[in-house]
Amino acid sequence: MQIWDPDYECMPREEIEQLQLERLQATLNRVYKNVTCYRNRFKEMGIVPEDVRSLADLSKLPFTTKEDLRLNYPYGMFAVPLREVVRIHSSSGTTGKPTVVGYTKNDLKVWSTLVSRFMTAAGVNSDDVVQIAFGYGLFTGAFGLHYGSEMIGASVIPMGAGNTEKQIMIMQDYRTTALVSTPSYAVTIAERMEKMGVDPKSLTLKVGLFGGEPWSEAMRREIEERLGITATDNYGLSEVIGPGVAGECLCKRGMHISEDHFIAEIIDPDTGAVLPPGSVGELVLTSLTKEAFPMVRYRTRDITSLDYAKCDCGRTFVRMKKTMGRSDDMLIIKGVNVYPSQIEDVLFAIEGCQPHYQLVVDRKGALDTLEIRIEVTENIFFDEMKMQKAFLDKVEKKIDSVLGVGAVVKLVEPNSIPRAEGKASRVIDNRKI
Ligand SMILES: [Zn+2]
Numbered sequence: 001m002q003i004w005d006p007d008y009e010c011m012p013r014e015e016i017e018q019l020q021l022e023r024l025q026a027t028l029n030r031v032y033k034n035v036t037c038y039r040n041r042f043k044e045m046g047i048v049p050e051d052v053r054s055l056a057d058l059s060k061l062p063f064t065t066k067e068d069l070r071l072n073y074p075y076g077m078f079a080v081p082l083r084e085v086v087r088i089h090s091s092s093g094t095t096g097k098p099t100v101v102g103y104t105k106n107d108l109k110v111w112s113t114l115v116s117r118f119m120t121a122a123g124v125n126s127d128d129v130v131q132i133a134f135g136y137g138l139f140t141g142a143f144g145l146h147y148g149s150e151m152i153g154a155s156v157i158p159m160g161a162g163n164t165e166k167q168i169m170i171m172q173d174y175r176t177t178a179l180v181s182t183p184s185y186a187v188t189i190a191e192r193m194e195k196m197g198v199d200p201k202s203l204t205l206k207v208g209l210f211g212g213e214p215w216s217e218a219m220r221r222e223i224e225e226r227l228g229i230t231a232t233d234n235y236g237l238s239e240v241i242g243p244g245v246a247g248e249c250l251c252k253r254g255m256h257i258s259e260d261h262f263i264a265e266i267i268d269p270d271t272g273a274v275l276p277p278g279s280v281g282e283l284v285l286t287s288l289t290k291e292a293f294p295m296v297r298y299r300t301r302d303i304t305s306l307d308y309a310k311c312d313c314g315r316t317f318v319r320m321k322k323t324m325g326r327s328d329d330m331l332i333i334k335g336v337n338v339y340p341s342q343i344e345d346v347l348f349a350i351e352g353c354q355p356h357y358q359l360v361v362d363r364k365g366a367l368d369t370l371e372i373r374i375e376v377t378e379n380i381f382f383d384e385m386k387m388q389k390a391f392l393d394k395v396e397k398k399i400d401s402v403l404g405v406g407a408v409v410k411l412v413e414p415n416s417i418p419r420a421e422g423k424a425s426r427v428i429d430n431r432k433i
Contacts, residue, residue, distance in 0.1 A: 004120040008260045009315045023288035034079040059274050063297045069099040090138040091238035102292040115148020118247020122232040126153030133181035135161035140242030145180045162421040164192045175204045183215040184424035190226035200228045214323045218348025254319030269327045280305045301326045333368045336405045340426050356417040363431040370407040
């Protein structure tokens with residue numbers, strides 16, 4: 001197995017922590033000096049950067065939230081003058097103004113290195129032809145993977161999002177070996193191939209680098225079988241740098257976080273308390289080397305856990321589990337916390353369920369209701385009422401036993417749920433709360 005940066009990626013734990021502490025102190029000095037928001041916040045709490053003498057002291061510092069970025073829109077969180085910024089991206093805002101992030105020349109170099117690391121970990125090298133099916137634009141996904149691929153020396157096809165039949169044609173003609181997209185778009189591509197009568201085995205595709213949305217292990221198996229590839233996961237968010245914060249090695253037992261550039265903490269999303277290693281909670285990230293847009297204790301809203309156990313690949317960086325969803329996406333149904341990815345895991349384990357589903361939450365009187373609409377495969381869309389009833393009973397029982405929440409399951413016709421070209425939207429919440 002190849003490792004892009006063995007000097008860092010395989011560093012002994014004590015050395016990683018020493019490096020993190022030195023870089024953290026430099027970052028805190030930089031933000032205290034250059035970012036008004038941080039200076040004011042630290043002053044309010046009576047903290048100066050010198051108070052942080054160990055990594056444990058990090059927990060004394062305030063969090064940074066998406067709201068802070070909005071309040072400082074567009075350039076208030078930048079730690080360098082605009083003339084030193086060479087690239088500007090923005091993160092998709094579902095409500096209100098998007099957030100703006102910036103990169104110096106050195107930030108771009110670091111970003112490409114981080115992407116090279118996880119692409120190498122997924123088995124990509126200079127012989128590969130990488131097709132990027134993320135949208136090019138303000139979103140960081142496409143550009144991150146693009147420059148990372150070039151740094152590795154792979155051949156990049158900057159295809160962009162959508163236009164599925166053309167994606168498939170290019171895949172065939174240009175002999176693409178690595179696909180970059182959201183996992184839900186990979187399923188869309190697989191389906192279209194089946195419809196077009198293209199046999200995935202006739203292609204040269206061997207690996208998928210998927211990110212941008214939470215997805216389950218069951219969905220991984222589905223993609224691997226249908227496209228005949230190795231499907232890997234990677235993680236990042238624009239506010240922190242973009243893709244490249246973490247990525248999976250071929251052991252596929254969590255994504256290694258580049259700890260020489262970020263410190264990861266897991267907190268209780270309700271109280272903000274730091275949780276012990278192994279706990280499930282919200283991921284909080286602190287950047288250690290970013291010049292233009294440093295982030296101290298940024299609340300990602302992504303729910304995961306960290307694993308410090310040794311990995312067979314030789315990397316020593318901590319691994320984060322696949323994200324279960326965002327703390328904002330968590331549905332509270334009849335008082336029970338439910339993540340859409342948990343439902344996905346249940347559905348995928350049942351034969352006949354397609355990876356297309358929609359959750360509809362409503363409130364009847366004072367009671368929450370959950371309806372799960374699932375698409376079934378053509379051959380299982382049985383006409384016999386009795387068999388259909390038995391199938392529905394099976395799914396409802398399984399959901400109830402795993403989630404502890406009753407749901408009404410409805411079968412819908414094949415291809416009736418809208419297909420994703422980017423992130424899939426799975427939840428319709430009709431409750432007026
Ligand atoms: Zn590993």
